Amino acid sequence: MLHRLRLTATFLISSTLLLSVHTQALEAISDQEMGGITGQAFITIDTSNYSDTTYGDYEFSKVNLGVDIEIMANADSIKLGTFERQFGSEGTAPTVDVTFDSNGNRIVEYITDESGQVAVRDSDLHLDNFALGRVDDAFGDNPTLVPFNIHNPYLELAYAVDDNGVRRIAGVRIGAESAYGNLSADLISLTGAFEGKVIGTAAVAYQNACVDSDTGNWFDCLALAIAGDTLIESELDLLDGATGNAIPADSDGQIRALYIKRAQWAGIQNGDYFTTTDPDNGLRGIIELLAVADDCKASGVVTCFPISIYDSIYIGVDDANESDDNFTDNGARGLFVSLQSEVVPWKDFSGLPDADRIYAEHGAYLNSAKYMTADGAVKYPLVLDLYEGLTGVQRVNTCVGRTKGC
Numbered sequence: 001m002l003h004r005l006r007l008t009a010t011f012l013i014s015s016t017l018l019l020s021v022h023t024q025a026l027e028a029i030s031d032q033e034m035g036g037i038t039g040q041a042f043i044t045i046d047t048s049n050y051s052d053t054t055y056g057d058y059e060f061s062k063v064n065l066g067v068d069i070e071i072m073a074n075a076d077s078i079k080l081g082t083f084e085r086q087f088g089s090e091g092t093a094p095t096v097d098v099t100f101d102s103n104g105n106r107i108v109e110y111i112t113d114e115s116g117q118v119a120v121r122d123s124d125l126h127l128d129n130f131a132l133g134r135v136d137d138a139f140g141d142n143p144t145l146v147p148f149n150i151h152n153p154y155l156e157l158a159y160a161v162d163d164n165g166v167r168r169i170a171g172v173r174i175g176a177e178s179a180y181g182n183l184s185a186d187l188i189s190l191t192g193a194f195e196g197k198v199i200g201t202a203a204v205a206y207q208n209a210c211v212d213s214d215t216g217n218w219f220d221c222l223a224l225a226i227a228g229d230t231l232i233e234s235e236l237d238l239l240d241g242a243t244g245n246a247i248p249a250d251s252d253g254q255i256r257a258l259y260i261k262r263a264q265w266a267g268i269q270n271g272d273y274f275t276t277t278d279p280d281n282g283l284r285g286i287i288e289l290l291a292v293a294d295d296c297k298a299s300g301v302v303t304c305f306p307i308s309i310y311d312s313i314y315i316g317v318d319d320a321n322e323s324d325d326n327f328t329d330n331g332a333r334g335l336f337v338s339l340q341s342e343v344v345p346w347k348d349f350s351g352l353p354d355a356d357r358i359y360a361e362h363g364a365y366l367n368s369a370k371y372m373t374a375d376g377a378v379k380y381p382l383v384l385d386l387y388e389g390l391t392g393v394q395r396v397n398t399c400v401g402r403t404k405g406c
Contacts, residue, residue, distance in 0.1 A: 047059070047061050048062070058160055060158050060159070060347070062155070065152065070147035074131045077127070077130070079125065079126050080123060080125040080364035081363040091248025091249075093262055093264060094242055100213075104297075106296055124189065124364035125189065125337070129185060129186050131184040131185065132181065133148040134146045134182040143400045150176045150179045155172070157171075158173075171341065171344040172338065172339055173336045173360075174338075175336025176335055177331075178332060180315055184312040186311070191366060192366040193367050196236035196313075199231065200386020201232065206224035206225055209224065221300065233276070234268045235268065237268075238259075238266050239267050240260055240263070241304060244269060244293065248260045266310075268298060305389075309391070315335070317330040332381035333373075334351070335381065343362070344360050350369060351372035
């Protein structure tokens with residue numbers, strides 16, 4: 001259900017659709033008047049090619065739309081890449097149930113399907129009760145739509161070229177130069193790159209590990225208590241919920257896939273660690289030495305979580321003051337969703353110095369990864385405070401008078 005859509009393009013489009021559409025008569029202008037008008041193309045098409053020593057030759061056709069979009073949207077369910085996958089093949093993650101014993105150790109139970117096989121989700125990307133944007137004062141007298149914002153969207157086709165020069169369509173993706181706003185959903189399964197950062201204090205970690213859940217031992221709790229208000233942070237990735245690894249392995253332990261498929265868990269992957277942004281307190285080295293994630297725990301803090309606890313995420317920088325150029329300052333770069341029948345090396349538009357190609361394998365792929373802003377700052381499309389990262393994020397209101405299910 002589309003509530004609001006606005007497209008703008010210099011000298012070409014300036015319109016706002018909100019419950020009503022206003023039109024006016026078109027009038028021809030003279031050649032002299034036309035000669036005094038300058039502008040930018042609304043639609044441009046880029047073509048390119050790329051050769052990979054492993055996967056072969058590719059050609060790309062990219063249709064760019066020079067527009068800004070404000071959108072409020074709700075959908076009951078979104079499924080992409082719905083086909084049979086099996087656990088232990090192509091990096092497909094298992095469905096697991098995790099509990100903790102009296103000592104705070106994880107107990108992993110694999111969930112099986114009706115045939116007795118380890119169950120996996122049925123789609124690469126599955127989001128129920130999906131929504132873009134939010135509604136402030138949704139239950140009050142003055143509900144306000146706060147749309148999701150998209151800058152310069154594009155549609156791109158990838159063609160694989162065989163040795164005889166014959167092309168076949170290998171994939172398609174939809175993306176944007178930058179975007180920001182609330183994305184809400186019941187996250188069932190995700191495939192691709194879903195990167196974020198969690199930032200908070202050691203005191204919050206202490207509360208989680210030593211008070212709320214009792215998963216930290218005496219040494220962990222002592223170290224966190226000493227660190228106190230020291231700021232700590234770490235990256236967030238999609239994980240195999242059974243192992244806490246972000247690098248997938250087949251059932252025989254061999255790594256044959258580039259990323260985890262149909263992930264249902266996210267967190268700090270094994271081997272990564274909390275670090276501190278406080279440079280002068282002398283605790284940086286100690287924190288990085290002690291707070292290394294292993295088997296989904298770091299200093300007693302649980303570091304693996306079902307993605308279902310994140311009901312709403314803010315893509316980009318949530319700046320309440322809003323700068324003059326939100327897309328430059330607040331928008332996340334490099335976002336896209338793609339479908340491919342084979343490996344496709346999509347061009348990376350994150351702006352990072354080492355950005356080159358993103359290799360998306362057979363199926364659906366979501367790319368929401370770290371990026372670089374115009375002023376050279378490296379940012380993440382998803383930033384959570386440590387408490388939210390450990391406990392989850394509640395859904396924002398996405399309907400007038402209802403939280404979800406419009």
